[in-house]
Amino acid sequence: MNTATSAAAVLPEVKRLASGQELEQLRQALIDRTDLNAPRILVCCGTGCKAVGSLDLLETMRNAVAASGAAIKVVPEVKRTGCHGFCSRGPLLTLQPEGLFYQRVKPEDAEEIVKQTVIGGELVKRLLYKPQGAKEAIPKVGDIPFFAKQTKLVLKRVGRIDPFDINDALVHGAYKALNKVLTEMTPDQVIEEIKSSKLRGRGGAGFPTGLKWESCARQPGRHYVICNGDEGDPGAFMDASVMEGDPHAVLEGMAIAAYSMGSDRGLLYVRMEYPLAVQTLTRAIRQAEELGLIGDNILGTGFKFKVSVSTGAGAFVCGESSALMSSLEGKVGRPRPKYIRSTEKGFRDSPSNLNNVETYANVPEIILRGGAWYTGYGTERSAGTKVFSLTGNVHNVGLVEVPMGTSLREIVYGIGGGIPNKKELKAVQTGGPSGGCIPIPKKFLDINVGFGKLAEIGSMMGSGGMIVMDENICMVEVSRYFINFLVEESCGQCTPCREGLTRMKDILTRLTLGEGRAGDVELLEEIGNFTNSFSLCGLGTSAANPVLSTIKYFREEYDAHILDKKCPAGVCKPLYYYEIDPEKCTGCGLCRLKCPAKAIAGEKKQPHTIDQELCIKCMECYKNCKFDSIKIM
Amino acid sequence: MAEAEVICQEPEVDFTLIDRIIRDDYNGNREAMVMMMQAIQRHYHFLPEPALHYLAQAISVPLTKIYEVATFYASFSLVPKGKHILHVCTGTACHLKGSGGMVKHVAGKLGIAPGGTTADMKFTLETVNCLGACAVSPVVVFNEKYHPKATVGLLNELIDQVNAE
Secondary structure, eight states, X not given: OHHHHHHHTTSOOOOOOOSHHHHHHHHHHHHHHOOTTSOEXXXXXXXXXXXXXXXXXXXXXXXXHHHTXXXXXXXXXXXXESOOSXXXXXXXXXXXXXXXXXXXXXXXXXXXXXXXXXXXXXXOGGGBBOOTTOSSOBOBGGGSHHHHTOOOSTTSSTTTSOTTOHHHHHHTTTTHHHHHHHXXXXXXXXXXXXXXHTOBOTTSXXXXXXXXXXXXXXXXXXXXXXXXXXXXXXXXXXXXXXXXXXXXXXXXXXXXXXXXXXXXXXXEEXXXXXXXXXXXXXXXXXXXXXXXXXXXXXXXXXXXXXXXXXXXXXXXXXXXXXXXXXHHTTSOOOOOOTTSOTTXXXXXXXXXXXXXXXXXXXXXXXXXXXXXHHHTSBOXXXXXXXXXXXXXXXXXXXXXXXXXXXXXXXXXXXXXXXXXXXXXXXXXXXXXXXXXXXXXXXXXXXXXXXHHHHHHTTOOOTTSEEEEEETTOOHHHHHHHHHHXXXXXXXXXXXXXXXXXXXXXXXXXXXXXXOOOTXXXXXXXXXXXXXXXXXXXXXXXXXXXXXXXXXXXXXXXXXXXXXXXXXXXXXXXXXXXXXXXXXXXXXXXHHHHHOTTOOEEOOTTSOOEEOTTTOOOOSHHHHHOSSOOEEXX | OHHHHSOOOOOOOOHHHHHIIIIIXXXXXXXXXXXXXXXXXXHHSSOOHHHHHHHHHHTTOOHHHHHHHHHHSTTOOSSOOOSEEEEXXXXXXXXXXXXXXXXXXHHHHHTOOTTOBOTTSOEEEEEEXXXXXXXXXXXXXXXXXXXXXXXXHHHHHHHHHHHHO
C-alpha cells in the first residue's frame, strides 16, 4: 500500500481524460513510474484461493514485508490479484520478476518467505510445486506444465494485475483498443474486424459475434449492450475468474460493442453467488467513469456509454438470453419463443445485443491485433482460444485456456496431470447440466474440443465447464443429479421440459434405489427425445442430453442397476456395500479414526471390519485407506 | 413441509429503511425490484410480509407480481431463517465428492429438509448450485465462512459446537 501511495504522488493530478492522447500520456506516465522489473509479490485472491485463506496470507505478507523493511534493499510491492488458475494448489503466490511460484502457502509462511527468499535470495523448498510422481520441484511458473501448455489471450492479465486498480490495468494495456476504435475506426469497420476474427459466442451456443452485432446495429431504436455473467453451470467458474481478475477487459469489450451499434447503455448481469465479481466490476466502473473511459463524452469524442451491474437472484434459467432480459426488467426470468430475435426486440422491447463475459473479454485484443491474427489460433470452424474450468477427479484443478482444437488428452493429462489415486479415467462431462458425458477410454480421448466436434458425439462445449470423472462415478447417478438440478431450475412454462424432466427424474431415482424395471431405459430415451424436440428454449431442448448421452455410452451401467441390482461404481447406496479385504488391511486404524458413524472396529495391526448396520456409506474409509483394502461389493 | 413447523418470529419492520432502499438506492425504479428485494432480504435474512406490502405500494406493482418474483428465484425466502446458516454446495464437482450425502446427513441430524429451519430457530440448511470454488470441493459455508474439503465429521463438529454453546 505504502509504495502505491508514494508513487502516485509523482503522477500529475489525474482528471477526466479529454482525448485519446491524454489517455496514452497517462498510460506512459504510469508505465514510467512502474519498474516492471521491480520485485513484486502477487497473492492470488480468486474465489478458490480465498476459500482456503488467501486474504489472511495477503495481510500477513504485507505485515511481514513492512516489518522487515530496513533489511530489504528494494521493498517489494505486495499485490492482490485475480485467479492464477492453479486452484487445487492454493493459496498461490508468485514472486516477480523471477517468476518464482509458491503453492499451498499458509499465513505462517509469510515471514519465512520474506527472510529466506526476498532478503536471502534462497528458495523455500517445501513451498515449491512438485508434479505428481516427479522427484524434482519446479521453482518457476514458466516451467510448470500446467502453465506452460496454456495459451493465454483472455486470461492474459488475470492473475497479473490488481483488479481493484485501474492504473495497473492501464499499465498492462487496458482501453487501448477502445481508444483505437473511437479515434481510428468507424462502427462498420469494428463489426467487419470482429466478423473477420470468426469469434463465436463463448456462452455455449457459439453464434458468430460479428453477425450478431451487425444484425443488432441495423435495427432502429435505442440499443442495449448486455453482458451475461450469470454463469449458472455448476462446476464452471471461467467467467467468474475473468470478472474478478480483469474487469476492465469486459467493460472495454462492451464499450467497443456499444460503439459499433450506436448504443449508450450497457448492463451487466452477474450471479449473486459471485459477490467478489460484483465488487470488482462495480469498482472498475467507478474508476473508469472517473477517468472518463465510461460515461459521457468518452475521451472527448462525444461517445457516451453508461454501464450498471445487476445481480441475479439464483435462477439457472436466467442464463438464457430472453429470460435474462426479463429478469433485468425486474420480472421473473422466463424465456420467450425466439421467432423474434433479441437483437430486434430484447430488453425493454428494444434491440439488444447479449454476449457472454468471455466473448467481450476477447474483443479488445482482436481490435488491437486484427481479426486475421485471431484466426491464427484454433481451428477453421472454431477460432481463438477457450477457457475451461477443469474440475472433478483430476490432479490439477483450475482454470485452463487453450486454443480451440486442443485434444481432451492434452487437457486432461498434459495440463490436468491425469487422474489421482491410480484410478481409471471414465468420462469427461462437458457443457454443464445440458451437456453430455463423453466416455474417454473407449475412443474419444483424442477428440479436439471445439463447437462442432463435441456436438457430433452427443455433448457440447457449452460455456467451458469440464468435469473429469473416474471409475468411482456412477453414470446413472450423475444423470439423476443433472436431471434433478434441471427439475429444480426449469421455469415450468412449457410442458415438455416441466413434465418430461420430472418423469425422467422419477425413473432415474428409482434406478438408483434399485427399483428399476425392464423397459425403463427405453422409456427414458422416449421421454428424453421428446423433451429435447419440443421444449421452448435452449435449456429445454438440451435438457435430456445427460440422460441420452449416458444411455448411449454407458448402457451396461443402466442394465447393471436394473437387472443385477448392482451399482458397479459404488455410489448408489442401496446397491452396494463396503467390505475390508483382510488380506490387504494392515490394521493401521486410519479408517476407524475417520469413520463418523463409528462403524469400523478392529485391533491395532489386525484386519478391521465394518459393521454394515452402522455404516452410512460416506466413503471416508474408502477415500482414506492407503492400502486399497476397502472393497465395493 | 418443514416451513409450516417453524415458529415464526417476525421482526419489526423498519419502514424508513425499506423506503430508503426503494427511493434512495434504486430511485423507485420498478426494473430494480429484484435488487430491492435482495437488499431487503440482506437486512432481514428473509422477506417480511409487511415490507413487501410497502414495496408494492411504493412502486405501484401488484403484490401478486412481487409474490411471483419472490417464489420464482431460489435465493428469496418468505419465512425467517435460523441464527446459523449452513450452505452446502451441490455443484457438480462437490456432488461428485459426496456433498449429496452430507446434505442428507445434516438434514437427518437436524430433522429438517434442505431449505428448512430448525424449530428452535438455531439452524437453517441450504443447498447452493456451485460457489465456483470447485478446486477445494466439497465446500460448505457456515455463517459465511468457507470450509474447503468438508467432511461429514466436520459438519458434525460445527453443529455440535453451536449446540454446546
